[in-house]
Amino acid sequence: MHTIALCDLDDTLFFTGRKLDEALRAGTATLDRTGEPHSFHSRTQAHLLGTLLRGATLVPVTGRDREAFERVVMSFESWAVLDHGATVLRPGGQPDRAWTLVMRETLEDQAEALRLAAQAAQHISDLMHLDCTVRLHEASGLPMMVVVKHPYALQNSLDAMSQQWALWRQEAGIDLRYFANGNNLTVIARGVSKEAAAAYVLEQLREEHDGEELVTLGLGDSLADVPFMNLCDFALTPGNSQLMRAVLENELEQR
Numbered sequence: 001m002h003t004i005a006l007c008d009l010d011d012t013l014f015f016t017g018r019k020l021d022e023a024l025r026a027g028t029a030t031l032d033r034t035g036e037p038h039s040f041h042s043r044t045q046a047h048l049l050g051t052l053l054r055g056a057t058l059v060p061v062t063g064r065d066r067e068a069f070e071r072v073v074m075s076f077e078s079w080a081v082l083d084h085g086a087t088v089l090r091p092g093g094q095p096d097r098a099w100t101l102v103m104r105e106t107l108e109d110q111a112e113a114l115r116l117a118a119q120a121a122q123h124i125s126d127l128m129h130l131d132c133t134v135r136l137h138e139a140s141g142l143p144m145m146v147v148v149k150h151p152y153a154l155q156n157s158l159d160a161m162s163q164q165w166a167l168w169r170q171e172a173g174i175d176l177r178y179f180a181n182g183n184n185l186t187v188i189a190r191g192v193s194k195e196a197a198a199a200y201v202l203e204q205l206r207e208e209h210d211g212e213e214l215v216t217l218g219l220g221d222s223l224a225d226v227p228f229m230n231l232c233d234f235a236l237t238p239g240n241s242q243l244m245r246a247v248l249e250n251e252l253e254q255r
Contacts, residue, residue, distance in 0.1 A: 001213045003056035004205055006081075006198050006228060008220035009064065009072065011182075012238060013049055014039045031071045038071075049074070056217070059201055061085075061194050061228055065137065079204065084188055084224075085197035086139035099200055100140055106191040107142035113174050114143035117165075117187050120172070121148050124164045130157040145188035153183040161185060181222045181242060195227035202231060 014029030218229030221241035
C-alpha cells in the first residue's frame, strides 16, 4: 500500500516570520523576492514534512503561483497544484497540457468579470480611504483571481472592503467565488478550485500506481482547503488553524 499526501503549504507546513517567533523556527521554508528568508518551519512542521517525504508521495496543493512556488526551499518530485487549482504541474515541473486547456477555456469566459472586480475593489478602497492593496493575478496569461490585502492587516478596513465588495458584485451581477483567509480577501473564477485540480491529479496517480492500493491524506489549514481534503481517506489540520477555529467556535449538531 502506498501513501499519497495532498498538502497545502502556507500555514500548514510553514509560517511567515510574523507568525512564528524566532526561537521556535527549525529552518527556512521560503525566500522572499530578494532571496532573504521569509517563512519558516516549526520543529513539529519540520518533523511532519520529513515523515511525509520519507514515507509518501507528497503533492503540494497551494494558492501560490509558479514564481512564489519556486521560492519554496524544499523540492517536490511528483505532481503539484498551484494557483488555487488553475495550474497543474507534472513530475519534472512542466504544466499539464490537458489541464491547461481546460483552465484556459474556464478563465477566458470570466476574464472581464475579474478585471471589473479588481477595478471595483480599487475604487472602493480609494473612495473609503481603506488603504487596501488590490492585485489581479493571472494564470496561463489570463485573469484568474483578485486578492485584496491591507498592509497592516487592519480588520476594520478589511471588513468594510468585504461588505462593500460583496454589495458591488451583487448589484453588478458578477458571479465569482469568494473566500477570505487572514489578511486575504479573494474572488476567483468559478471552475478554478483546489478540489477539482486535486481530483485530476489523484486520477493520474491512480493510473501511475495501477494495481497498487493507495491511502490518501489531505493536509490543510483553511476552510478553502476542506473540499480537496475531503477527497482523501484521512484529513489533517494544524491546531488553531482557521479550520479548527471554525469547528470550535460554532455549535455543530452531532448526527
